[in-house]
Amino acid sequence: MTGQQFLYQENQQYFAQCGRGIEEITGEELTELGATGVEPTYRGVHFAAKPGVLYTINYCARIPSRILAPLAHFACHTEKVLYKKAMEIDWSRFLSPDQTFAVFANVSDSQINHSKFAALRLKDAVADFFREKTGRRPSVDTREPDLWINLNLRDNFATISVDTSGGALHRRGYRKSSVLAPLQETLAAAILRFSGWNGETPLVDLMCGSGTILAEALMAYCRVPAGIHREKWGFLRLPDFDETLWRKVKQDADGRVRPCPEGLIQGSDVDGRAVDAACENLDEIPGGSMVQVRRRDFHDLKGFKNVTIITNPPYGVRLLEQNQAEITIRELGDFLKQNCTGSTAWILCGSIDLMKHIGLRTSKRIPLFNGPLETRLVKLDL
Numbered sequence: 001m002t003g004q005q006f007l008y009q010e011n012q013q014y015f016a017q018c019g020r021g022i023e024e025i026t027g028e029e030l031t032e033l034g035a036t037g038v039e040p041t042y043r044g045v046h047f048a049a050k051p052g053v054l055y056t057i058n059y060c061a062r063i064p065s066r067i068l069a070p071l072a073h074f075a076c077h078t079e080k081v082l083y084k085k086a087m088e089i090d091w092s093r094f095l096s097p098d099q100t101f102a103v104f105a106n107v108s109d110s111q112i113n114h115s116k117f118a119a120l121r122l123k124d125a126v127a128d129f130f131r132e133k134t135g136r137r138p139s140v141d142t143r144e145p146d147l148w149i150n151l152n153l154r155d156n157f158a159t160i161s162v163d164t165s166g167g168a169l170h171r172r173g174y175r176k177s178s179v180l181a182p183l184q185e186t187l188a189a190a191i192l193r194f195s196g197w198n199g200e201t202p203l204v205d206l207m208c209g210s211g212t213i214l215a216e217a218l219m220a221y222c223r224v225p226a227g228i229h230r231e232k233w234g235f236l237r238l239p240d241f242d243e244t245l246w247r248k249v250k251q252d253a254d255g256r257v258r259p260c261p262e263g264l265i266q267g268s269d270v271d272g273r274a275v276d277a278a279c280e281n282l283d284e285i286p287g288g289s290m291v292q293v294r295r296r297d298f299h300d301l302k303g304f305k306n307v308t309i310i311t312n313p314p315y316g317v318r319l320l321e322q323n324q325a326e327i328t329i330r331e332l333g334d335f336l337k338q339n340c341t342g343s344t345a346w347i348l349c350g351s352i353d354l355m356k357h358i359g360l361r362t363s364k365r366i367p368l369f370n371g372p373l374e375t376r377l378v379k380l381d382l
Contacts, residue, residue: 003090003093003239004089004090004093006069006070006071006072006089006093006239007070007071007072007073008069008070008071008161009240011048012048012049012050013037013046013047013048013070014046014047014048014049014054014067014068014069014070014164015044015045015046015047015067015068015070015152015159015161016030016044016045016047016057016061016064016066016067016068017043017044017064017065017066017067017068018043018044018045018063018064018065018186019043019065019186019187019190019368019369020042020043020368020369021366021367021368021369022063022187022190022368023040023041023042023043023044023045024040025063025190025193025194026040026044026045026063026064026190027039027040027045027047028193029061029062029063029064029193030045030047030057030061030064033053033056033057033060033061034049034052034053034056034057035047035048035049035053035057036048036049044064045064051240051241051242051245052245052248052249054067054069054164054235055235055245055246055249055250056249056253058164058165058169058227058233058234058235059225059226059227059228059249059250059253060225060226060227060253061169061226062185062186062189062193062216062219062220062226063186063189063190063193064169064186065168065169065170065186066148066150066163066165066167066168066169067163067164067165067169068150068161068162068163068164069161069162069163069164069235069238070159070160070161071089071160071161071162072085072088072089072158072159072160073157073158073159073160074157074158075156075157075158076110076112076153076156076157076158077110077111077112077156078111078112079112079117079118079121082112082118082121082122082125082151082153082158083121083122083124083125085158085160086121086122086125086126086129086160087125087128087129089129089160091126091129091130092129092130092133093239094147094162094237094238094239095126095130095138095146095147095237096138097130097134097136097137097138098138099138099146099147100138100139100140100141100144100145100146100147101123101126101138101140101141101145101146101147101148101149102140102141102142102145102147102148102149103119103120103122103123103126103149103150103151104119104148104149104150104151105118105119105122105150105151105152105153106150106151106152106153106154107151107153107154108153108154108155109154109155109156110153110154110155110156111156112153118151118153119151122149122151122160123140126138126149144167144232146237147162147163147234147237148162148163148165148166148167148234149161149162149163150162150163162234162237162238163234164233164234164235164238165233165234165235166230166232166233166234166235166236166237167232167234169186169226169227170184170185170186170187171185171230172185172215172219172226172227172229172230173228173229173230173284174215174229174281174282174284174285175210175212175281176280176281176284177210177276177277177280177281178210178277179209179210179271179273179274179277182209182210182212183209183212183213183312183348183370184212184370184371185212185215185216185226187368187370188212188213188215188216189216189220189226190368191213191310191346191348191368191377192213192216192217192220192310194346194366194377195308195310195344195346195379197217197308197310198221199221199264201306201307201308201344202263202264202265202266202304202307202308203217203264203265203266203307203308203309203310204266204267204304204307204308204309204310205266205267205268205309205310205311205312206267206268206298206301206309206311206332206335207268207269207270207298207311207312207313207314208267208268208269208274208275208278208293208311209269209271209274209277209278209312210274210277210278210281211267211274211277211278211279211281211282211291211293212281213267213310213311213312214265214266214267214278214282214291214293215278215281215282215285215288217265217310218260218265218282218285218287218288218290218291219285221258221260221264221265222257222258222259222260222285222286222287223256223257223258224257224285224286224287225250225253225254225257228254228286229284257286259287259290260287260290260291261290262290262292263290263292264290265290265291265292266291266292266293266294267291267292267293267294268293268294268295268296268298268301269293269295269296270295270296270297270298271295272295275293275294275295278293279293298332298335299331299335301335301339302339303335303338303339303340304339304340304343305340305341305342305343306342306343307340307343308343308344308345308346309336309340309343309344309345309346310345310346311332311345311346311347311348312347312348312350313325313328313329313332313347313348313349313350314328314350315349315350315351315354322351325350325354326354326357329347329349329354329357329358330357330358330359332347332358333357333358333359333360334359336360336380336382337359337360337382340382341382342382343382344379344380344381344382345379345380345382346377346378346379346380347377347378347380348368348370348375348376348377349375349376349377349378350370350373350375351373351374351375352374352375352376354376355376355378358378358380360380360382361380362378362379362380363379363380363381364377364378364379365377365378365379366378366379
């Protein structure tokens with residue numbers, strides 16, 4: 001291989017970004033997909049992988065949000081050092097002046113203490129690299145760039161990486177319709193993993209909203225790759241990208257898809273618009289027609305014996321919404337106690353205070369973050 005060698009090529013080390021509280025299970029998933037040297041850390045996981053495993057992780061992993069390939073790591077106390085080191089990277093191996101890029105930065109405990117300023121200086125370096133070489137520069141596109149570039153600056157050490165995912169992995173591509181405050185796909189996948197559900201019992205979502213939990217359960221059971229709808233991948237821009245290997249990885253993963261038994265996964269919601277959205281989204285996934293979704297208030301359901309219930313009840317920010325959320329969670333607890341004997345329920349409580357209103361003893365309480373909001377995933381053995 002000719003040209004500049006980048007850090008990920010020297011050590012085959014990558015970094016999977018993920019949400020707070022799900023680092024350990026992200027590491028477990030990466031290991032199952034072939035990663036080695038897995039080391040969870042704050043909001044991410046360091047791991048090693050050969051190219052085929054890197055492609056597999058991007059295509060199949062359900063929990064991480066992005067997979068980063070480090071290009072350079074260096075001590076960085078000033079913006080001048082950041083600019084100089086970024087200019088030393090041969091960006092022409094990833095990008096041409098006719099294409100677009102975007103930079104996103106994470107900064108903590110460093111002399112450079114503003115992430116937007118740090119991202120701006122890195123952006124300037126990339127643009128100036130091309131201007132010096134070609135007299136032209138690529139444009140910035142913060143929505144759908146050809147190349148995502150990440151800067152992580154912590155304790156005055158900088159790592160510049162390219163995003164091999166080509167954008168946030170929670171954007172599965174099946175969400176054609178939505179309702180207020182949908183659950184992010186990667187968090188739904190994490191909740192399913194925490195629950196341990198594997199299809200041995202039926203799965204029920206009593207307040208399914210636009211169907212994210214149902215969709216992620218369907219994809220997990222049927223082994224549908226999380227990236228099956230994605231066409232634009234960042235790893236296609238790596239200088240050592242192997243198209244033949246990628247085609248084999250994709251073919252193998254697609255070949256493992258299996259059907260969903262009718263009635264295995266079912267959901268309901270009192271809101272007809274949510275039910276319509278859930279059905280529309282499920283139709284985008286192989287096997288989606290086998291998922292039963294109906295418009296029902298959970299109070300009107302007959303109950304469920306020996307099933308796994310996973311649901312994300314609505315929660316409010318304003319006072320009136322909070323009061324209604326407390327009533328709903330209390331009534332849900334009563335319904336589960338009276339009508340779901342022998343089942344296991346996993347409830348995502350949108351606030352810590354909301355847990356005490358459920359009226360049932362919890363056997364597990366797992367802190368999770370839905371964006372900036374701290375929540376609790378609670379397990380109820382009924």
